[in-house]
Amino acid sequence: MKILFLTGRVPFPPNSGYPIVVYNTVKGLLTLETEITLFSINPTKDHIDVDDIYDPVFDQINFHSFSLDIDVNVWGAFFNIFSNQSYNVSRFYDDDAAKLLENLLREQEFDIIQFEGLFVVPYLDIVKENSKAKLVYRAHHVEFDVWEKLATLERFTPRKKYLEFLSRRLKVYETEQINRFHQVFSISEPDRQNILLMGCQTRLDVFPVAIDFERYNVDVTKTSFPTLFHLGAMDWRPNKEGLEWFLDEIWPDIEKLSGELRFYIAGRNMQKQFFDYDSENLIVEGEIFDAVEFMNSKAIMIVPLLSGSGMRVKIIEGMAMQKCIIATSMAAEGINCKNGKDILIADTPDEFYRSILQCITQPNKWLEIGANARKTVERDHEINSNAKRMLAIYEVLMKG
Incomplete structure (x- = not known):
């Protein structure tokens, strides 16, 4: 089975939450005779020098990355107010990155393409136009929920209003995108419940963090x-x-x-x-x-x-x-x-x-x-049992 993962960060080294989740997913699936390609946005904020990666998992995958400046820009944030886009998400999209991904999809066929988190979903249209693979979305968080809760805790009124604005934009975007996939994975049962409340009508399963003991x-x-x-x-x-x-x-x-x-x-x-x-x-x-x-x-x-x-x-x-x-x-x-x-x-x-x-x-x-x-x-949270269960869902998707 050929699987493409799209990630908003390079998951090497696995030294914090998001990289650990992606890394252990890839590592577990590699033991099950899958062929894995990774396409990662490499943001300035968490930039990784790819030439410095020395890892046996990295050596077993096909890797592509695109360096991107996602730093918050005051003017960018201001003008975004007058658009209909979520500023949290739009910063992760770049035309050159989209072109690189498009070329990859034209050169190779994949059975499964998994979007790791909301920030790579802006590339969904490119994927749909250039691939017949089954599409999976893994929600590492319900993103708008994070910002909603931050807004309730904020005491400084202007910042509170802006956080509320960001959370509303995120909620609209997440709700619009959630049913455009063949399968959704949530990372916890409470998140699964929240995703259902967003109107999710596609297949939905819980996959918690996997750990290599x-x-x-x-x-x-x-x-x-x-x-x-x-x-x-x-x-x-x-x-x-x-x-x-x-x-x-x-x-x-x-x-x-x-x-x-x-x-x-x-x-x-x-x-x-x-x-x-x-x-x-x-x-x-x-x-x-x-x-x-x-x-x-x-x-x-x-x-x-x-x-x-x-x-x-x-x-x-x-x-x-x-x-x-x-x-x-x-x-x-x-x-x-x-x-x-x-x-x-x-x-x-x-x-x-x-x-x-x-x-x-x-x-x-x-x-x-x-x-x-x-x-x-x-x-x-054992890595191999989680990988086997995920592969079984992939196989059902492909038969469907």
Whole structure:
């Protein structure tokens, strides 16, 4: 079977949510005798030097990419207001990229073409005009839902109005596109429900984040305690706002619990304002080389998201590393976990305080939750079983 993946980022290296999801999907399908081609937009914001990619998965695929400047432009954003396009999405379209994709489609025939996320959907018309393949759309998030929630949290009125405007445009675009595919994959059950509410009438299945457990080796002898940590890309607005809330409203009281307690903050594109929080008990590390090694060395994972959609890949990775995770209901949304068994849910400063206090005073508690978390992700997020199920759906599409 010949499969083409269209992606809004180069998924190498798999060091954050979107690349991990795409990378593990490709890796799993390669074990099932599929031939995979990858066409990636390579945006300035997350630009990857393709010549520096050294990865066995990369060596097994046919790869094409197009470098594109998607940075927000003040004038571009202003003039977009007077168009009928979503500025979030339109920045990912380029005529030269479309031509490159068109040439690829004329040179090769594919059985399945999978669009990884909303930002490559602007190329759908090019694909439909030049290919008879079955078309699959995977929603990594319900995009408009992310921006809707951000707008509700925004206090500065002009910015709030603009976020509401962006979310409305995104909702119109997503709703218009969702039924133009033969198959839709959502990344969680709550997202599946939201997509149905958007009027989806095509085939719709849930495919959660897949994990290659060979990468997540736990060594508890290297885990320091008592330690808290937060890990996430800090240029993603929900991460930024959630961490600000935790540091301003919760951390000052947590810090007083123990002079030995340390809170480590890491993630790419760490913004300057977070370094201002740095103290003896709070260490801001910025971007780290090895996320798995970082997680292994710390005890308790803090995920204070107040907005967002989809499934938090870093929580799945943390569970795979047997971490006790304390997260908001929003952060844990879509993950098949149970409060008090394989995760701790905290939605208020008091709940975070009580959960952290419990873990610090009862070390066996966080160890037990971490062990249960690993069992949960082994059951629901194993890479090979997910790949087999996806291939089976592809085969049904082709017969149809």
